[in-house]
Amino acid sequence: MKSDAMMNQPTCRLCMVLSMLLLALVLGSGTMRAESVFDKVESLSQTEAEKKMDADINKMLHFFNEAKYDSVFPLAKAMMDFCDMHKLVRRKMQAWHMLVGAYHFTGQYNKALHEVRLMYEEARRQGSEYGQSMAYFNMGNVYYSMRHYEESAEAFEKCVPLMFQVDKAVLLQIYPYYCDVLEALKRYDDLDRIIVQWFQVMNQRLVGADESDRKEMLSNYFIACVQGSLGRNKLGDAERYLNDVERNLEDKDRYEYLFLLYYRAKLRMMQGRYDEALTLNNERMRMFNVIEDKTTLIPVHKQRADILMHSGKYKEAAEMYARTYELSDSLNRANTLTQLNELRTMFKVDELETVNAEHEGRLEAMEVHSALQRTRFMTIITTLSSVALLVILLLIWYSARKLRHKNKELGLRNDELKVASERAEASLKMKTDFIHQISHEIRTPLNVLSGFSQILTTSGDSLDDETRMSINHRIVESTDRITNLVNKMLELSEASSETTIERHDEVTPVQIADEAITMTPICSQPHVVFEYATDASIQNVVLRTNLKQTTRTLHLLLGNAVKFLHPQGEDLKQGTVRFFIKPSDDGRFIRFIIEDTGKGVPEEEAEHIFEEFVQLDEYYEGTGVGLTVARSIARRLGGDVVLDTSYKEGARFVFTLPRD
Numbered sequence: 001m002k003s004d005a006m007m008n009q010p011t012c013r014l015c016m017v018l019s020m021l022l023l024a025l026v027l028g029s030g031t032m033r034a035e036s037v038f039d040k041v042e043s044l045s046q047t048e049a050e051k052k053m054d055a056d057i058n059k060m061l062h063f064f065n066e067a068k069y070d071s072v073f074p075l076a077k078a079m080m081d082f083c084d085m086h087k088l089v090r091r092k093m094q095a096w097h098m099l100v101g102a103y104h105f106t107g108q109y110n111k112a113l114h115e116v117r118l119m120y121e122e123a124r125r126q127g128s129e130y131g132q133s134m135a136y137f138n139m140g141n142v143y144y145s146m147r148h149y150e151e152s153a154e155a156f157e158k159c160v161p162l163m164f165q166v167d168k169a170v171l172l173q174i175y176p177y178y179c180d181v182l183e184a185l186k187r188y189d190d191l192d193r194i195i196v197q198w199f200q201v202m203n204q205r206l207v208g209a210d211e212s213d214r215k216e217m218l219s220n221y222f223i224a225c226v227q228g229s230l231g232r233n234k235l236g237d238a239e240r241y242l243n244d245v246e247r248n249l250e251d252k253d254r255y256e257y258l259f260l261l262y263y264r265a266k267l268r269m270m271q272g273r274y275d276e277a278l279t280l281n282n283e284r285m286r287m288f289n290v291i292e293d294k295t296t297l298i299p300v301h302k303q304r305a306d307i308l309m310h311s312g313k314y315k316e317a318a319e320m321y322a323r324t325y326e327l328s329d330s331l332n333r334a335n336t337l338t339q340l341n342e343l344r345t346m347f348k349v350d351e352l353e354t355v356n357a358e359h360e361g362r363l364e365a366m367e368v369h370s371a372l373q374r375t376r377f378m379t380i381i382t383t384l385s386s387v388a389l390l391v392i393l394l395l396i397w398y399s400a401r402k403l404r405h406k407n408k409e410l411g412l413r414n415d416e417l418k419v420a421s422e423r424a425e426a427s428l429k430m431k432t433d434f435i436h437q438i439s440h441e442i443r444t445p446l447n448v449l450s451g452f453s454q455i456l457t458t459s460g461d462s463l464d465d466e467t468r469m470s471i472n473h474r475i476v477e478s479t480d481r482i483t484n485l486v487n488k489m490l491e492l493s494e495a496s497s498e499t500t501i502e503r504h505d506e507v508t509p510v511q512i513a514d515e516a517i518t519m520t521p522i523c524s525q526p527h528v529v530f531e532y533a534t535d536a537s538i539q540n541v542v543l544r545t546n547l548k549q550t551t552r553t554l555h556l557l558l559g560n561a562v563k564f565l566h567p568q569g570e571d572l573k574q575g576t577v578r579f580f581i582k583p584s585d586d587g588r589f590i591r592f593i594i595e596d597t598g599k600g601v602p603e604e605e606a607e608h609i610f611e612e613f614v615q616l617d618e619y620y621e622g623t624g625v626g627l628t629v630a631r632s633i634a635r636r637l638g639g640d641v642v643l644d645t646s647y648k649e650g651a652r653f654v655f656t657l658p659r660d
Contacts, residue, residue, distance in 0.1 A: 049086040053079065060098055072102040093123060093131035100138045104145065112142045133162035137174055144181055152181045153190075160194075168201050172217060175201075179224040188231045195224050212250065219248040219256040226263045230270070233660055238267050258284060265303060274311035281307060298327045441485050445478030501636045505547040509538055509581045509590050509657075512547065516554030522562055522577060529576040538583050538590060545657055549633050553641070556630040557594045557653050564598035564651065588659055589639065595652035606643045630655070 056079050063071045076099035083092035096119045103112035116139045123131025136159035143152035156178040163171045175198045182191040202217050209217070222244040229238035245260050261284040268277035281304045301324040308317035452471050455463075463471070513534070517523070522530050558577070565575030580593040601609055610631050631641040634655055644652040 047086075049082070049088065050091070053082070053088060053091050056082075057094070060095075064098070064101070067105075069102045069106050072098065076102065089126050089128050090130055093119065093128060093134055096122075096131075097134050097138060100142075104138070104142055109142055109146055113139070116142065129162050130166045133159050133166060136162070137177075140181065141177060144177070144184075149181055149184050153178075153185060153187070156181060160197075164201070168205065171201060172198070172205060172220075176220050176224065179227060183227045183231060186231060188228055191224070191228045191231070195221075195228060198224065215248040215250055216254075216256075219245050219254075222248065223256065223259050223263070230263065230266060233270070235267060235270060238263070242267065258287065261287075262299075262303065265307065269307050269310055272310075274307055277307045278304070278311075298324060301327065442482065445481040448474055448478040499636065501546050501549050501633065503545045503637065506542050506544055507547050508540070508542055509592070510534055512543075512545075512550045512554065513579065513581055513592065515547065515551040516558060517579070519551060519555045520558040520562070522558055525562055527574055528562055528565060529574065531576065531578040533578075533580050535580075535582045538581060541583075541590065541659065543590060543657055543659065545637055549637060550657065553630045553633045553655055554592060554594070556626045557592075557641070557655060560626055560653070561594050561596040561598070561651070565596055583659075584656065589656040590659055592655040592657070593644075593652065594655070595644075595647055595650060597650040600648070600650045601643055603645045606645050609643065610641075627653075 056075065060072060060075055060079070063069070063075065076095050079095035080092050080099070083089070083095065096115065100112050100115045100119065103109075103115060116135050119138070120132055120135035123129075123135060136155045140152045140155035140159060143149075143155060156174070159174060160171065160178060163174060175194065178194055179191055179198075182188075182194065198221055202221055205217065206214055222241045225241040226238050226245065229235075229241060242260060242264050245256065249257055249260065251257075261280050265277045265280035265284070268274070268280065281300070285300050285304065301320055305317050305320035305324055308314075308320055452475055455471065513532070517532070522528060558579070561577045565577070576597045578593075578595045580591075582591050582593065583589070584591055610627050612625060612628050627641070634641045634657075638658040639656040641653060641655050644654055
């Protein structure tokens with residue numbers, strides 16, 4: 001029995017016939033562990049009581065297959081009473097499991113959860129780990145149908161370790177449900193962990209299993225692998241696992257074939273092959289047309305609407321979404337009516353108990369009535385006096401409390417004003433310093449240009465070639481300096497933008513790094529020792545990004561590293577800049593790491609340096625916007641730029657880009 005979890009519909013699983021597959025396996029498992037003194041009785045020879053239970057179980061399965069749930073309820077309760085008489089603990093838990101299933105399939109979720117709680121308490125008293133595990137299993141399924149995915153996952157987390165100790169054959173039937181819940185929650189790390197555990201348990205069961213059971217186990221396992229691969233967008237892996245599912249399908253009448261159709265259609269949609277996705281959905285739709293069950297039809301319609309929407313057929317998609325909504329709305333109304341009737345039934349029982357309690361209370365009241373009459377007058381006088389005094393005290397307390405509250409609000413507002421004032425002053429000082437810095441940066445090259453212009457225009461004597469060449473060099477240098485300053489201002493303006501940068505280039509990390517190194521003349525700096533290395537695992541990785549902007553970000557970070565290798569005004573000192581390219585630990589990002597042996601950044605300033613106009617040391621040239629621009633570009637490309645504070649030999653900046 002496998003849910004239609006991947007279609008995000010937490011109602012009953014596929015159909016009632018499929019539910020019997022798990023029940024049959026649970027009841028037929030031969031790997032039962034002795035859980036208590038009573039369980040040991042079960043593991044002996046086939047007694048008459050056990051023969052009767054086997055016959056009742058077969059009858060129960062027949063009722064389930066025929067959807068005769070009204071017959072299931074009395075039979076299950078009679079079986080449980082019979083098991084109590086003959087101390088058949090495990091068989092009682094199996095009958096209880098079917099009773100919960102009947103409530104579950106008929107939409108009576110409150111009654112199902114009530115029975116699960118009683119089942120768990122009984123299993124704990126009897127020391128039956130099997131019963132406790134099956135209670136958690138049922139709890140997980142009911143919560144899943146109620147769309148309480150977190151609670152469902154919590155129940156399965158408790159179920160699996162218990163059943164791992166009790167019966168691994170049953171555990172193999174529980175794993176598919178657990179994986180459905182984890183997929184609905186998008187907890188793909190936990191899903192990967194369960195898939196690994198599932199494979200280990202399955203390997204033990206494959207030995208000696210017949211071909212039919214072997215294929216069933218493998219097809220269910222590979223379906224879970226498909227769920228994890230699609231969730232992580234690993235489309236190639238998903239394709240291989242789908243082929244594995246298909247190889248292990250004995251025929252198209254198997255319920256696993258429905259999952260194969262769904263996930264193959266989902267994969268084709270993610271690949272942009274919408275016609276193929278629609279063809280697969282059509283086949284799935286055809287198989288479900290014979291079933292007059294809205295629960296199974298809703299997810300089929302929903303997937304078709306999604307495919308039409310992604311393929312640009314908006315009108316058809318809108319019609320399909322409307323049809324899906326009508327089916328879903330009709331189902332929700334039916335479920336709501338079922339639960340209201342269930343609550344009315346439960347309420348009537350509680351109401352009878354309340355009426356009985358009221359009768360008993362009236363009798364007791366009549367017995368003490370005479371005694372109350374004698375003390376009532378004094379009680380009234382005392383009560384009125386107490387109430388008056390209490391009202392006065394409350395008024396005094398309320399006034400004092402209101403005054404304290406006002407004083408507290410005034411204090412908080414004063415603190416907020418003080419903080420705001422300090423921030424405004426800091427911002428004003430920062431901007432003032434920035435204006436002074438810009439003025440200085442512009443004034444210096446302008447003075448050079450002005451001076452040399454005068455020389456060129458007023459000198460009566462002709463200038464020799466060397467002097468003219470020197471003047472030309474200084475003019476070009478000053479012009480470039482002003483141009484770079486204007487570019488910095490434009491970059492600062494762009495840094496405040498929140499628009500996403502188009503990622504239309506497909507390049508390798510090495511290409512990006514080579515472009516940045518060429519743009520930054522780091523190799524020609526006499527005081528810099530430059531080291532560059534690339535991890536072998538990412539040599540052939542292709543990133544979909546913006547080459548110009550990624551190169552620009554690395555150029556800013558490399559320039560920053562070179563600038564802080566030596567102080568201005570002093571003799572050049574030898575320093576080292578190292579440039580590494582590595583994958584992130586989780587493999588989702590490419591990391592460009594630039595570290596230097598300069599003066600470094602204090603740990604408490606790790607975030608402050610990325611703010612606009614920030615210069616920790618005014619002794620160095622610059623406007624304090626380079627790191628602001630670098631981080632802005634990185635984040636708009638889906639990555640980030642951070643300072644690694646664990647590095648103490650200087651400064652280490654890490655620029656990350658998404659791999660997919």
